Amino acid sequence: MSAHKKLTTDEKIHAMAEEMARQALAGNEPLFQVPSRTLANVNFNEVKRIVELGEGKTAREFFNLGQSKKYMQTLLVAEACKRLVAAGKTNSIRDLYYMTKHTIASTRDNTFESQDESDPIIEDLEVTLDSLREELHLFASNKGALVGDLTVVDGGDVIDCRRMGTGGWSVPSIVEPDVIQFREHEAKFVLLVEKDAMWRRLNEDKFWKTHQCILIHGGGQPPRGVRRLMYRMVNELKLPLYVFVDNDPWGYYIYSVVKQGSISLAYESRRMAIPSAKFIGLSSADVEKFQIPSEVTIRLEDNDIARAKEIMAYPWFVNNKVWQKEIQRMLSSKVKLELEALSAKGITFASDEYLPRKIKDKDFLD
Amino acid sequence: MSAHKKLTTDEKIHAMAEEMARQALAGNEPLFQVPSRTLANVNFNEVKRIVELGEGKTAREFFNLGQSKKYMQTLLVAEACKRLVAAGKTNSIRDLYYMTKHTIASTRDNTFESQDESDPIIEDLEVTLDSLREELHLFASNKGALVGDLTVVDGGDVIDCRRMGTGGWSVPSIVEPDVIQFREHEAKFVLLVEKDAMWRRLNEDKFWKTHQCILIHGGGQPPRGVRRLMYRMVNELKLPLYVFVDNDPWGYYIYSVVKQGSISLAYESRRMAIPSAKFIGLSSADVEKFQIPSEVTIRLEDNDIARAKEIMAYPWFVNNKVWQKEIQRMLSSKVKLELEALSAKGITFASDEYLPRKIKDKDFLD
Numbered sequence: 158m159s160a161h162k163k164l165t166t167d168e169k170i171h172a173m174a175e176e177m178a179r180q181a182l183a184g185n186e187p188l189f190q191v192p193s194r195t196l197a198n199v200n201f202n203e204v205k206r207i208v209e210l211g212e213g214k215t216a217r218e219f220f221n222l223g224q225s226k227k228y229m230q231t232l233l234v235a236e237a238c239k240r241l242v243a244a245g246k247t248n249s250i251r252d253l254y255y256m257t258k259h260t261i262a263s264t265r266d267n268t269f270e271s272q273d274e275s276d277p278i279i280e281d282l283e284v285t286l287d288s289l290r291e292e293l294h295l296f297a298s299n300k301g302a303l304v305g306d307l308t309v310v311d312g313g314d315v316i317d318c319r320r321m322g323t324g325g326w327s328v329p330s331i332v333e334p335d336v337i338q339f340r341e342h343e344a345k346f347v348l349l350v351e352k353d354a355m356w357r358r359l360n361e362d363k364f365w366k367t368h369q370c371i372l373i374h375g376g377g378q379p380p381r382g383v384r385r386l387m388y389r390m391v392n393e394l395k396l397p398l399y400v401f402v403d404n405d406p407w408g409y410y411i412y413s414v415v416k417q418g419s420i421s422l423a424y425e426s427r428r429m430a431i432p433s434a435k436f437i438g439l440s441s442a443d444v445e446k447f448q449i450p451s452e453v454t455i456r457l458e459d460n461d462i463a464r465a466k467e468i469m470a471y472p473w474f475v476n477n478k479v480w481q482k483e484i485q486r487m488l489s490s491k492v493k494l495e496l497e498a499l500s501a502k503g504i505t506f507a508s509d510e511y512l513p514r515k516i517k518d519k520d521f522l523d
Numbered sequence: 524m525s526a527h528k529k530l531t532t533d534e535k536i537h538a539m540a541e542e543m544a545r546q547a548l549a550g551n552e553p554l555f556q557v558p559s560r561t562l563a564n565v566n567f568n569e570v571k572r573i574v575e576l577g578e579g580k581t582a583r584e585f586f587n588l589g590q591s592k593k594y595m596q597t598l599l600v601a602e603a604c605k606r607l608v609a610a611g612k613t614n615s616i617r618d619l620y621y622m623t624k625h626t627i628a629s630t631r632d633n634t635f636e637s638q639d640e641s642d643p644i645i646e647d648l649e650v651t652l653d654s655l656r657e658e659l660h661l662f663a664s665n666k667g668a669l670v671g672d673l674t675v676v677d678g679g680d681v682i683d684c685r686r687m688g689t690g691g692w693s694v695p696s697i698v699e700p701d702v703i704q705f706r707e708h709e710a711k712f713v714l715l716v717e718k719d720a721m722w723r724r725l726n727e728d729k730f731w732k733t734h735q736c737i738l739i740h741g742g743g744q745p746p747r748g749v750r751r752l753m754y755r756m757v758n759e760l761k762l763p764l765y766v767f768v769d770n771d772p773w774g775y776y777i778y779s780v781v782k783q784g785s786i787s788l789a790y791e792s793r794r795m796a797i798p799s800a801k802f803i804g805l806s807s808a809d810v811e812k813f814q815i816p817s818e819v820t821i822r823l824e825d826n827d828i829a830r831a832k833e834i835m836a837y838p839w840f841v842n843n844k845v846w847q848k849e850i851q852r853m854l855s856s857k858v859k860l861e862l863e864a865l866s867a868k869g870i871t872f873a874s875d876e877y878l879p880r881k882i883k884d885k886d887f888l889d
Contacts, residue, residue, distance in 0.1 A: 320681070327693040
């Protein structure tokens, strides 16, 4: 729906509804096209360096026994989102399920039986309207926190992220420009930390102050809000992003999703993926480089090995010599390493030695 | 160790170490007493209305093949905590595991093989020293957020919780008075919301402003930091606490833990349990009282029924007619109800109708 590019979300939903009414009133079968979110329709764009959705579409037809329920559900979800947008309110995807669930008049059938039915419909609507979930006024769980050399405006409130104490600013799920605006910053880079424990270590040590940066964590795989906020910081504030994760296949995967996007959310890549992101560690070379004691390394499990081999074969890693070497070295060493293992070298080792040396030496993987 | 009551954590650890050295130098078998954390040693204190640890203790002996490893581990953890306290630093319990894990000289044995070994040792040390984990400078995961009519000082930074945007102040795991201090507040009550989705609904609707309150959530079962912070707000700011949870056995259990404490953390009750807490909803009476449509209720599963019956038999519920009626009504209705189900009555129904009516009518369960 490229014609919708400059429309507001409200207008897009309105246009979709009008089109359905027009088809029906003209005596035609009501239907709309949904970009397909299957693996076959996902590509790696070598130029943009992101995972993208292809051009494939499937029709969703009202007069098709196998599709009419989903047709109805999509329009119900669209209607509920229009109500949210009109009211200037946001809701969780679970609330949306309850908003759209009802018994169909003079039947015993419900529009939705479980949230498992409404969640994919939301994704369908996102791709159909070319609107982020956040633009539909829907949010997922809140996860992640931020401190550092940056002031933001969040829902009208000025938040000085330099003065957020030990807890930090809780990153909202919806960080679109109408809710979150950036103000003054002197940060030189953004550091994404996989886990909140290491984030708190760095915050307590005032690492962000000594190194003039923004510290953010996503509590594991960063949620959409954290990814979108990092995207905005990198693109609007022109900051480099460094990714600091466990040295295991899961850590590699977090980096990969942040950088290139994921297959399941391929349609979001161009608003979330950050191809310029750099991997600061932990690297499989660090055990030797920083003399990490061997008793804090963890033996690779069979599923780690299988997962590492899968990741090596990703189109964006397969021809990348640096990454082939990195993953191969982890496989040969037969061990992985958690961020917390750095504590074995001293309480503030990560803040005082590991990260400063990596940054000074520009010892990044790309 | 009642003699330790007025000692600092540092002094308590020092005293424990000195006692061990004294025993050894006197040619006696080194041992210390650990209050036992077994179900048999947990009681409900009818006067204080909290779950408490009894007087039972077990010795931990160095010259006992079955206990010497735990003896060593406890002293290692104590030593690491002393280092943290001395450095004025805090760490996660996973970091602590790595700090204390090493290969014992001239053997191939490690002090700890996994965090499953170090976590219970931390709990032993907490009860032995009569120190909260937070006083040992250890934290668990960060979870939960707060907004409302309150200013706090967090690690020296002044946080105005009235101006925290959509994300709120991320409640730290450690909220002891040396880290978090309360400043001005005009709040009339604290509202604990089970889930962040409803918390965000209420924050977006500025419920805390209209009703002059403090809104807090703990992302499900509130973590220690959130429980301890609520305890401090109730006791230091003299505020009532209302608990707003799903109408299911898990919601009842959250209320029960907040109010009376839990069996597994019985030794923390007197610093975390809030016997004055009141249950604001969702109640099994609400479906009728607020005409919640039946299609957003959820049929009870067998394990819900079993769990509800267990909760009915808790010493603090078994003689409470109001609670027997509440749980019995849920069982008879055969359905449970999630907070998000209120969305079926309108986007802002919880903020504009449900909670105001409950508060106005003082329609609480106690």
